[in-house]
Amino acid sequence: MGDKNKQSQSGIAQHIPLLSVLMLGLFLAILNQTLLNVAIPHLITEFNVTATTAQWLLTGYMLVNGALIPLAAFLIERFGTRRLFLASMLFFTVGSLICGVAPGFSIILVGRLIQAVGGGIMMPLVMTIILSVFPPEIRGKGMGILGLAMMFAPAIGPTLSGWVIEHYNWRLLFNGMVPLGVIVMVMAFLVIKDAQPTKKVPLDVSGVVTSMLGVALLLYGLSEAGSKGWGDIIVVSTIVIGLISLALFVVLQLRSKKPMLDFRVFKYDMFSLTNIINVILTIAMFSGMFLLPIFLQNLRGFTALQSGLLMLPGAVIMGIMSPVSGVLFDKIGPRPLALIGMFITVLTTYEFTKLTLETSFSFIMILNMIRFFGMSFLMMPIMTAGMNQLPESMNSHGTAMSNTLRQISGSLGISIVTTIFTSRTTTHLVNISNQANVMDSTFYQSYQSFVNSVANTAGIPASQAQGLATSLLYGQANLHAAVMGISDAFMWATGFTVIGFLLSFFIRDVRKDQKVKQEKAKREEITTREHALDSVR
Numbered sequence: 346m347g348d349k350n351k352q353s354q355s356g357i358a359q360h361i362p363l364l365s366v367l368m369l370g371l372f373l374a375i376l377n378q379t380l381l382n383v384a385i386p387h388l389i390t391e392f393n394v395t396a397t398t399a400q401w402l403l404t405g406y407m408l409v410n411g412a413l414i415p416l417a418a419f420l421i422e423r424f425g426t427r428r429l430f431l432a433s434m435l436f437f438t439v440g441s442l443i444c445g446v447a448p449g450f451s452i453i454l455v456g457r458l459i460q461a462v463g464g465g466i467m468m469p470l471v472m473t474i475i476l477s478v479f480p481p482e483i484r485g486k487g488m489g490i491l492g493l494a495m496m497f498a499p500a501i502g503p504t505l506s507g508w509v510i511e512h513y514n515w516r517l518l519f520n521g522m523v524p525l526g527v528i529v530m531v532m533a534f535l536v537i538k539d540a541q542p543t544k545k546v547p548l549d550v551s552g553v554v555t556s557m558l559g560v561a562l563l564l565y566g567l568s569e570a571g572s573k574g575w576g577d578i579i580v581v582s583t584i585v586i587g588l589i590s591l592a593l594f595v596v597l598q599l600r601s602k603k604p605m606l607d608f609r610v611f612k613y614d615m616f617s618l619t620n621i622i623n624v625i626l627t628i629a630m631f632s633g634m635f636l637l638p639i640f641l642q643n644l645r646g647f648t649a650l651q652s653g654l655l656m657l658p659g660a661v662i663m664g665i666m667s668p669v670s671g672v673l674f675d676k677i678g679p680r681p682l683a684l685i686g687m688f689i690t691v692l693t694t695y696e697f698t699k700l701t702l703e704t705s706f707s708f709i710m711i712l713n714m715i716r717f718f719g720m721s722f723l724m725m726p727i728m729t730a731g732m733n734q735l736p737e738s739m740n741s742h743g744t745a746m747s748n749t750l751r752q753i754s755g756s757l758g759i760s761i762v763t764t765i766f767t768s769r770t771t772t773h774l775v776n777i778s779n780q781a782n783v784m785d786s787t788f789y790q791s792y793q794s795f796v797n798s799v800a801n802t803a804g805i806p807a808s809q810a811q812g813l814a815t816s817l818l819y820g821q822a823n824l825h826a827a828v829m830g831i832s833d834a835f836m837w838a839t840g841f842t843v844i845g846f847l848l849s850f851f852i853r854d855v856r857k858d859q860k861v862k863q864e865k866a867k868r869e870e871i872t873t874r875e876h877a878l879d880s881v882r
């Protein structure tokens with residue numbers, strides 16, 4: 346046991362330079378996805394564009410990013426991990442530079458799309474390198490360290506962005522990325538080596554077209570569904586065409602002898618199960634990241650920076666615990682971690698259904714910290730548990746598939762909670778309005794009392810006070826309806842996490858399966874030798 350631990354520690358130690366490069370590159374790519382949210386109002390003013398137009402800086406990045414992920418397996422095989430990592434960082438850095446010096450909106454949009462080219466292949470590429478470098482017995486540590494970037498970056502983005510906007514110019518959000526990108530490229534040139542020899546894989550043009558079209562249209566439809574509604578003609582048409590394109594892509598890949606993205610990875614039961622759990626977890630995680638800022642800023646009046654600061658301690662805990670969960674994964678396997686993490690996530694998500702306009706800032710922050718603590722046991726360990734079952738030749742396909750599902754489920758999660766929040770808020774507002782019936786003597790008396798109170802406070806006649814009182818009551822009704830809408834959305838998120846918790850009971854450690862096979866093979870070999878010796882005698 347002692348020898349194994351020493352080998353494990355030395356295995357991690359010798360790859361620290363590689364892990365540092367991968368973690369920093371991935372951190373920059375993921376951070377860039379959330380960094381711009383707070384800056385959008387400033388860009389609208391500076392470039393004199395509408396909010397809908399400015400939103401394309403986020404939407405365009407997401408579409409290009411998501412559309413490139415399914416191509417990652419082909420690109421890794423064709424160009425190798427070293428050249429591809431350098432190319433992705435070059436795209437990202439050049440895109441950042443263009444955004445930082447952009448004189449107009451069209452130029453900054455081009456810069457964002459170039460950034461997205463680099464960011465889109467970064468996640469599956471980095472995961473493929475980790476899987477090729479670390480054997481299954483110490484893979485948890487490698488993936489756990491990687492989780493620092495994967496979990497910490499999205500949560501710190503809004504806080505960092507809010508601080509920069511408050512004290513400096515928005516251009517620093519992009520210009521600051523340029524020197525960091527150059528540093529990562531220099532380090533990568535010195536440290537990263539190809540995980541596998543490159544192959545002259547032919548480009549599957551039909552696969553490229555159907556996958557990029559399908560993922561981009563589906564992501565766009567899902568991202569618009571929350572604001573425009575699921576019945577909107579653009580939403581319906583883009584989702585339907587996207588799904589048809591993806592279905593065609595799947596058929597083409599299953600028939601191909603050398604698929605660009607091999608869907609046969611779903612033959613492995615643990616890979617399939619862990620991806621289902623990860624989809625559920627992503628929906629639950631994005632529900633909190635989307636609903637809490639709405640509650641804090643729109644309903645409670647906190648600033649974007651204050652909202653970001655509330656999320657920050659949870660992100661710090663998640664970052665600290667990610668390597669710890671990786672070590673625990675290597676020692677005790679995925680199921681205990683999944684059950685503990687999902688149980689904490691279920692309880693804390695349910696507690697968010699009880700938010701009121703009087704709930705304290707500190708309580709929400711502590712609850713969010715506990716929620717992130719639970720999730721730190723889930724993201725990377727569950728993903729690693731599934732990837733461990735795949736043969737090495739399918740690692741790039743597995744990482745591309747997992748990240749594609751994660752991207753789609755993130756957009757799906759936001760659309761679902763937006764729809765639930767919007768529709769339930771409307772329903773609650775109607776119910777509250779129905780209760781405010783002036784024909785009800787009890788309500789009428791309290792209403793008249795409130796009108797008189799407003800008249801005395803404002804020093805205006807009762808006739809004028811009536812309109813002001815009605816406006817104030819309607820505003821309060823809107824607030825309470827929105828709080829109840831958020832509670833309903835969190836209740837649905839709780840339901841998703843309960844399903845994830847139940848599925849976690851079926852996770853098994855595939856490393857034990859491999860050990861059993863090896864022991865069985867040894868026993869069969871010994872038995873064969875004994876029979877051979879007996880026959881000689």
